[in-house]
Amino acid sequence: MDSVSNNKDSNKTKTTAHNNTWLFVPATRLDRIAKAFDSGAEAVIVDLEDAVAQEDKAQARDALKKYYDNQNEKQGYQPIWLRINQAGSDAFLADLVLCQQMPTLAGVLLAKAEQAADIEHVHQRTGMPVIALIESAAGLYQIDSMAKATGLAAFSYGFLDLCNDLRVQVGTPAADIVANQIRYQLILTSKVHSLAPPIDTVYPDFNDEEGLCTRVQLWSQMGMSGMLCIHPKQVAVVHKALQPTDKEIQFATRVVAEYEGSGQAVFKIDGEMVDAPVIARARQLLTQWQTDG
Known part of the structure; x- marks a missing residue:
């Protein structure tokens, strides 16, 4: 039991300390990684899941491995996170093999997490900390079980996917109620199981600075640790919104x-x-x- 707790504490320290902004980069646009770090994002996530069509995933993996090798040869590599495909999907095992070939990744985001066993499998195969993305009703229902998984560092969630699964109408007061309920569940579960505070979902309109600022203040006041970002311009807005008056x-x-x-x-x-x-x-x-x- 002590070894599991120590493992979790170590993973938590490695993964989310001072990481307020987590910026996605499509695995098909690796040229954007440097720009993502230049934006001031504390964590950059290369996305092999939703951002890559099924027929392009193999090519994207090959390109990412070449990028990784080239960066290590130049000694200019900055550790990136990798969002991999859902456990049980056709791409999942190939993604794990890629992670094993890139041992200095910062960690792994597991898409559509639903079982503790899947989180532990990713951690055991890669030796890396895992962030579980909750994107389905089944995943949300199992967060207490998943919170006990060895290797789990933190939770985040995909609100649009959850809304589709729960039949919640996005952009309504009802959706806001559901979103805050999800945040509360993740915050409470993370605290009880000594995980890092959860990471808030994306804000889709990257041109709406005022709305993004309001969102940042909401999740930070609730006790979450950071936010998934989809555009470099969101990074500065998040940082500014987090500054105390x-x-x-x-x-x-x-x-x-x-x-x-x-x-x-x-x-x-x-x-x-x-x-x-x-x-x-x-x-x-x-x-x-x-x-x-």
Whole structure:
């Protein structure tokens, strides 16, 4: 049991620390990888699943292996993540073989995850941390079981696929309710099983900066760790939206200073009662702000 826990903690540290932005690049456009890193994305995901037609997957794997070998020869390789195809699909085993041939990948995203055994199989075959993408009702129903899988680092989800499976109408108030329920389930399950906080789904309209900013503030306030991005221009918007306001920094600074100066466990600042949870949050905010800055 201890070895499993330690394994999970190690994977969590490797995979999601400070990774607020996870930017997809189609496996058919490997020339975009450098641009993706230049955008400021903390993690770049090469997509072998939805972004590649079935008849093009073999060619995409070959091209990615050549890219990997060339980058390693130049010593300029930046570790990428790889989204592989669903367990049981025709492409799944070939994707695993490719992962084994690229041992310095950052990790693997398993599309349409539905079983703990599939996550463990990916981890055992590749030795890499796995992020499970929840994209079906069956997968959502099994998240507690999957959370116990050896090698799992974090959850994310594909909301459009989930909506199709659950027959939820996208773009409606009902869809917003369902999305927040999914977020809550993933956040709670991840916390209970000592996983990294989950990663939010994509925001499809990459020209809607205001809407994206609102979405980022929502998931970050709920306690999620990052977001899947589909366009480089989204990266800067996400980073900006995650920055605390000057007012929040000033308040947190005063809280910590008063606590450390007075030693009081409960006190008031500007008429607001401050106790242990507020102090803890202030310290957390300042630590994150100083780290990101």
